[in-house]
Amino acid sequence: MNNYKDQHTTLPYLMLENAIEFIEFAKIVFNAETKSLNIASDNRTVLSAEIKVGHSMLLLSEAADKYGKAVGNFFIYVGDADETFQRAIFHGSFVVTEVADMDYGRCGGIQDPFGNTWWLTSTT
Known part of the structure; x- marks a missing residue:
């Protein structure tokens, strides 16, 4: 390490x-x-x-x-929350919350197949 x-x-x-x-x-x-x-x-x-x-x-x-x-919970900035959300779902993740407009950008939550929760956020 x-x-x-x-x-x-x-x-x-x-x-x-x-x-x-x-x-x-x-x-x-x-x-x-x-x-x-x-x-x-x-x-x-x-x-x-x-x-x-x-x-x-x-x-x-x-x-x-x-x-x-x-396992962990992560707030992650991505280029496109909607696209990353769909890619994560396609690769076995589960919906925690659908992507929606928030005051800080577009955000949605997924749980990956390994138990981690990711809050996918894009600001544009």
Whole structure:
């Protein structure tokens, strides 16, 4: 894992079931980039990973009995909330709230197939 101490004070750290599939989901839906990926000898279990979504880093690993599952809630700025919402639904997400005009932009909520909730927001 990289040292982000001088760049970020707080970093989300997710412990997910099917972490490798989450990484692929994040690439497809949010154009995430894999910055590091440490896989166990079974070629499936994510021991640790770092992905970049826009300007933000997410740290993650496979959920283990020792620590349990830890999912998150994210407010995320995207280029087009409606388009990202539809892409997320197509790739297995569930509707939390439909996209609607708010005083801060267009926003809608989805829960991804891994248990995370994303508040997709665009300002144009």
